[in-house]
Amino acid sequence: MFRRLRELYQEYKAYVRVDLVMYAVMIVLILLYVIFSVLI
Numbered sequence: 001m002f003r004r005l006r007e008l009y010q011e012y013k014a015y016v017r018v019d020l021v022m023y024a025v026m027i028v029l030i031l032l033y034v035i036f037s038v039l040i
Helices: 002-039
Strands: none
Touching: none
16 A cells, blocks of 8 residues: 555656645745735
8 A cells, every 4th residue: 555655656756746836836825915915
């Protein structure tokens, strides 16, 4: 089970990293939008 997951992780590691970066950027932008909308 875990070996199969590790193989999948090794196979898709680059794509997973790109997805995480994109989600992080989206969350940061949403937080900035919320902060600015509260301040203004």
